Amino acid sequence: MSPSNSSKAAPDLRIQGDRITLVRSQVKEDSRSTDAGRDEILLNHMARFRTDPIGFLRELGLHLAGTEWRGYDEYIGQRIFYPEFSKEIKDKVIESPSLQGKIYELADLKIADEEKQGLLDPAAPDYTSKMASRRETLVQQLHKVVDKMLDGMICKLDSKYFIRGAYWVTSELTLRAYGQGIRVNSEEILRLKQVAEEAEKKKQSILFLPCHRSHVDYVALQLLCYRLGLALPIVVAGDNLNFPIVGGFLQRAGAMYIRRSFGDDQLYSTVVQSYIDILLQGGYNLECFIEGGRSRTGKLLPPKFGILSYVLDSLLSGRIEDVVVCPVSIQYDRVIETEGYTSELLGAEKKKENLKDFVGSASVLKSNFGSVDVRFKEPWSLRSFVEGQLAQLALFPSRFNVDWEDERNNHIRQALLRTLGYRVLNDINSVSVIMPTALIGTVLLTMRGRGIGMSELVRRVNWLSERIRANGGRVAHFGDAPTAEVIARGLSVLGKKLVHEADAVTERTFKPADKLELAYYRNMTIHLFIPEALVCAALYTQVKQGGGPAIQDMMYQTLYDQVQFLSSLLRGEFIYASKGLEKNLQNTLERLERDQVIYIQRDDEGKFVKVGLHPAERKAGRENFDFYCFLVWPFIDSYWAAAVSIMGLTPPIGYKDNDIWIQLSKAQKSAQQLAKVLYDQGDLSYEEAMNKQTISNGFKRFEEEGIIQVIRTRDTQIPPRLRIAPEWRPGRDEKTGSLLESGRFWDFVSRISVSRREGKDRRDGPTVNRRVLAHTDSLGHQLFMEAVQAQTEEEQGKKFQLAPARLTAEEKRSLEQSIREQRRRRKSSRARL
Template sequence: MAQDDDPTRDSAPDLQILGDQITLQPRSYVEARRDGDHEEALMHNMARFRSEPLQFLREVSLYVSGMGWRAYDKVIGQPIFYSGFSEHMKNSVVSAPLLQARISHLADRRLELEEKEGWLRKDDKDFAGMKAHRRAVVEEGIQAVAEKMTNDMICKFESKTFIRGAYYMVTQLLTRAYHQGIHVSSEEVLRLRKVAEEAERKKQSIIFLPSHRSHVDYVSMQLICYRLGLALPVVVAGDNLNFPVVGNFLQHAGAMWIRRSFGNDTLYTTLVQAYIDTLLQGGYNFECFIEGGRSRTGKLLSPKFGILSFILDSLLSGRVEDAIICPVSTQYDKVIETEGYVTELLGVPKKKENLADFLKGSSVLSLKLGRVDVRFHEPWSLRGYIDEQLTKLTKSPESLSMNTKTAENAAIKQKLLRTMGYKVLSDINDVSVVMPTALIGTVLLTLRGRGVGMSELLRRIEWLTARVGAKGGRVAHFGNAPLADVVERGLDVLGKDLVGSIEGLAEPTYYAVDRFQLSFYRNMTIHLFISEALVSASMYTRVKQGGGPANQEISYTALRDQVLFLSSLFRGEFIFPSDGLAVNLEKTLIGLENDRVIKLQRDEKGTIYSIGLAEEERIAGRENYDFYCFLIWPFIESSWLSAVSLMGLTPPLGHNDDVWIEVAKAQNTAQLLGKTLYHQGDLSYFEAVNKETLKNSYTRFEEEGIIYAVKPKDKKAPPRLRLSPEWMPSRDPRSGALRAEGKLWDFIEHISSSRREGKNRRDGATVSTRVLRLADVLGGGLYEEAAAPGGESRMDVGVAEEMKVVLKAERRRRKLEGRAQL
């Protein structure tokens, strides 16, 4: 089929970029849903040799000869892609004063050790000369190691011919997988180009901080920068992708290889800092992922502060004057890796990347995965942000010197990192668009019943689209295409493996085939409605009790307390509005009242004292209220499961409490417990056994001192944990059975009060007996294994006591900061 006959080619307007000129093609203009927001298709499918051999050869010749914008000339930014670029960067890094000071320090330490061991003796006749010679040898050796590590690490922008060929090849592959191309907002990219021009003039770097759901994220960013005529950013990449052939290709296309863990290697740590300093001092664009790794769940992960810490140190130290931060959202109709994510989340260990799997995985390129939507938040000055935050954090920021290492400076830097990380995540959420597949997945997983007819599916998607807009979100638009066509297109992209249909009925009926994988797309919308979901789940503590409307009302105080509890429980799981609990709760309640979901009872002063379901919502079958509950219930289930699994960490009778369990084994046992409870009917959502969410819950429990976790000094030894004594459940002294009482059990019941009611959970006593027995059996197996000879489970008493002191200090610090406690 010829290109012009392909109906998917012009599914959205085209943005034509020729060199440094950007032109909107008149035939492509489509009025967007929001004023001043024109969304454009950045790429089209390219010609294929079999169907259009002449057009294919013409396109190849354009790339090879570098005609028009394909020449990648007049790029906005600092010079890259010239012979000798890599050597220049390597020399700049290894000669950096910071790195040279570290090499000198390491040489001093080495000489001190050699003197201590008797290799160098002060009573030797020519001690000073021997020491100077030895220092020179040691420094030369460390320098050689630094040069080798630098060469392996740095990005190698060397050849325009290479990057033109790489762009063509990658575009060919990407537009076959994502057949509707990459879409951007023309206003955002025009603004980005202006910012880039100003940054070039000031010799400042643009630091792109994208969300991370797929390996396609950094590919799409490089393609966009190429098409816009921006200097390609250096991309921070884990060295797990640095395997033969592919690693070398990526390094010449922009990858900077770093280890997954630095450990105590001070030379390597300083080398990374020196390279980042060199890039930012030179005004080279830079890209790293704010979440660290890819999100396996579809929603944004908590920020990782590793690379951000290096960037912040560059500015706080004064080695770099300023840099521009640009948060980026990348959304997909369908993510290539979701099937693999499900496998990992169900407990199958992740395979190491290799060329064979890469080539095998390329078969997905024959699929039709829809489109990629990339959105750029308005860039902001990092120096301006730091100055603003320091003014809030200290009384006299002008006299503050961040060059010295003090406890106060370390605390200030940690606060800066945290606030900056969550600001970037909030900015990403602000500009993210909701894809049709996310709308479909969200609706299918928030409806009661086995399936839904097409008319009802369209009605609920239309309602959800309106709600997204009302919450300040944006839905990816398809010009003037009818909603039914957009939904049909989304169903085709999701495919029959995710959404099934039943024919031969009164109307086409659709149902979720793989709810676990479909939850990835539902989670792309949850950030917009997290406040409503928490309020609805808190109200459910009364709604689930049944009875008349009056019996299901909840007092404002009880609602606020439960919202506070759930917010604290999910502090590491979601990005919450920054207004504070009281303001955000009032906004949410008024919003739900205006939407006729809830009814607020006020006293004569206008103060809310009671909340219940609105009569209109009851008549409508609670469909909107249930929608918000269905969004949060899987996460409540997962937290409940994690807490129940902690009951199994109670030492059996006759065992001392100094036995420590491997963290990974405890979490794997929690997952096994969840799978069992799901199939026995005591767990409503299979996605509650999600390994990532269970891990987040354990981290949250550690933060609150419910469990103690320690990392042994031996790097090969795995982290271990045990229950805190104050949270330890009791056992029946005769039978040894766990008792459904105590602080931990009350905590579990507190979570359970907002769980979805089910047929197997109406008799609490029966459930507590059955579930606790199973948790105890599984936990007992962990103790038998850990306490066995050679189990290496017992921690040094001094270390355990030290950890208790640290945890108590951490709890005091959180109280001083006024954070909500579980």
């Protein structure tokens, strides 16, 4: 798997317990990289008591004694790990002006409320003393609440001896599953250490922003920081991990726990902001996952802005001078939790975290999950980033001199936050390494046949590796091992549950055994080929018409329009380059032309006129064209199924009250049920179309486009509800009550459908349309009538289980405001891709 066009780079470091091994990098790096080191054979992991009791006891003794790097005495960063550390941090948080101000503000609001209720009489002679006494009581009560919040929230990095033991224990557990170790790039580590030394001098924090695929993520990054002598970051974690034994262990190892949702709890929100302020003012390193939760699909999720928002506010308010941002990519040969992810995506409820699942069963600890690859993007200044963004706005030539308290500037802050989030995601993608298992999974799920022979698998993996490098990506390697050997190792990691080896006399043949779980690994490569995939899916609308080359050619403007539609539709799934649709599309077409996948007809001025399949691609049986289509077809299928399901929510004929709202989660579950029926009957080509995450993303996009309207309340007991926007509502046949195959929404659904895959299992046509609409109508009618029944029971004073089917006056006002804001966003949004 040696590249033909990649530049030589700094060596990788493979970390296995107390062993660090140089491994020559064969990935495409930037021009500043230099060659160093050589390949090393994979080493055994840490000594085991049963196989090497003397070596095991020696390593344990070295850890207990704190020999050399194990002592963790000269780490780079601010001082941590002393007995009073957490107490000092807690006291600083409590004394922070913002938190103290919020406590007195809430106390005053409570007093004002009590005055309205007549509990305090302003006209009474002793009112002043009573009010002061009551205020002091409320302040004391709020301080107790804050004290309890902080005890459950702040990390407790008070013992270096605990950290030494924790490192040894977690190394043992991690390397039992990932026996090939944790690999990093030496140049990136040296650069990070230099940045850390500079940050330490300036008393500035490094904000590590990794992607999130597994519980192993935070373990791997903490192990790396410890082994390389960097101050451990304080890790923002959901309080769902704060369960017995593990919760306390993680908190002492650097975890700070926060709620998954703050709701309207102003005090809790202020406590979090104050804690973040104190950490950043002290120059302590911080780590939070840019995606929020773990990705169940293998690709990056849209950014979550919670902690980023607090960090940005600390900077914009002037409470801190700067923060060093370090995006981090963490990749795996195999992710321990993917089997559970598959169950969740198919509709199973997420299991509550527990000790057994977190540490791993005995079988997991004995399994071969390969290696972990960690890459660090070159760190950058958050202040410089914000200044650069503000400098682009003519209204703010004075950069940071902006009144952020003014609500009129809130949209500028939101734009900064969004740009920041997607900048981090782009950085993570740019340094991510494609693992051998991802190469194998991608090839297996982008072939037309049921299986593939070893020779063909080798050929396609080599082709895919070259395409990844050509698009600026990186490919993992195993030294100078031949491709067949690397594939064999990858197949052993994936195992028989994911890849089945068929009985074959002449050649080893492989086929997907669990396509949905295997798709997780394919999705690790998809970000590199999204432009090509969307172009090919758009061109497919013409190619699938059949006939000769002239019939299958497509006018450039028609192609442009369909690419724009698809890229806008799927913008919640993928991250696009920042150059704009026209430039990105032209660059993509030229790449495909160079690769002889398509040909382009130009006019005398060089402008694109027509696009079609290249003769060489036709001769090869559309092999590469189909590859790109296969990458995006499952997502198009899923969005189509989600859109079709929404049509079924149209009020039945003759029902006068159209203002009925249906619980969002029930509508999404119904969409998943519809997708399963359509997949079983052959109207969907991909099992992945039943993916709960992708269907949910589809609903979000339809909401952004104004196709559906969703109402969310501050009351956590009332779940979000939806209805089809009146202007998008499909029509019904007045005689039969059936949904009509016409109208604005039908045209929208049809435009998605034209880029879907056709084959022996399905063809577009009236018969399919009627059957699909009948299914969605049946499921939608059931949801609609359940909501009506619940509303009737509510009006009769009976207890009901569903969310209210009608809106209150306050909710109607909130809806009108939301609709206006969405219209403003749609007008200001630019072309995608």
